[in-house]
Amino acid sequence: MLGGIFLIFILFLISQMLFSGMARKHKFFDKSRMNYLFFYHFFFAGVYYTYALFNNSDSKLYFWRPKLSNSSWFSFYGTSTTFIDFLSYPFIKFINFNYEMMMVLYAWMGYLGFVYAYLFFRKNITIKIKVFKGIDLLTLILFLPNMHFWTASLGKGAPIFMGLMMFAYAIGEPKKRWGVLLIGSLITYYIRPHVFLFVAVGTILGYFTGKEKISFWKKALVFMIMVGSLILVQDTILGVAGLNDSENLVEGFEDFSEDRASSLSSSGSGIDMVNYPLPIKLFTFWFRPLFFDAPGILGLIVSVENLIYLLLFFKILKKDFIEFLKKSPISVKMSLTTFFLASLAMAFVMSNLGIIMRQKSMVMYFLFFVIYYFLAQKKYDRIIRLRRKRLACVREADFQ
Incomplete structure (x- = not known):
């Protein structure tokens, strides 16, 4: 216990050094907010640790597997669960x-994910947005409890969230942030190869359809790098679902998703989603559990957060959202594509509310980014219209 407390202190000091570098690069960087976020996140690390003491937790397996192993470090080298053991091995x-x-240590990785999420949002969106009668939207997004709970423990959740947010932040200026981009890409690929596929597809789509004027050679370079990466790792990605030897990928995925969903639905908080229509599957993945099907006290707490997700989602169900998407930048199209593809894939195989609560923490921030950008764009358009009206009134008064 004392070792853990001492490590929190050390990581806090390391965070301050990282913040100094980030503040030099970004004038908007708010150290005090990030420090509040640090202690908030580690409060949930304490909550999860207490929960793990009295309940079954994968974090114990992730610790004892390398601890008790007589194998070499590189015998753990691989993707998915194996990579977490590989990552943990030298520390243990x-x-x-x-x-x-x-x-x-892993809680700190999750915390860094929130720091890079903050950079991703603030670098791309400078306008402040208030929701629910005066709550700052960015603050609300950064302090959502469920997101912190599932990214504050030893396991896949913390590093995959960190990797995704590093990628999202760095892809805006890949030449300047290539180191962060490479680390984020590698972490995402090694922990969730299929999620790396979604991110790569989203990036390609964003670069080719975003409103930014980008030279053809840059688009071609991004395309070749992403497609080349996917070709190199295609066997690993398909192997996640056992499809690397399949002659019919669509049929193979359908069989895999049905088997996976059936096995998950048999557990304590399982729900039979196999025969659900696609919209209901997506709704379940995004917004359940709600109060009527919450599994236990934790489920009730999560239901409050899911209700917030739902209310935020309603804000993009507008007539002008499609028009906004057509003119949106790379970051928005990449985020929406990544979110939708990941949701689509996981909605077919997830049929356990407990696992859904944990898994969706990976991708919900991409939806939040799209919502935030949409609301900010609308506010900006209103500001421009008001300025034009005032300017027109001033000109009319001068003319008279």
């Missing part, structure tokens, strides 16, 4: 981190 075997220290 070489530096002798205990369980509490590993929980703290």
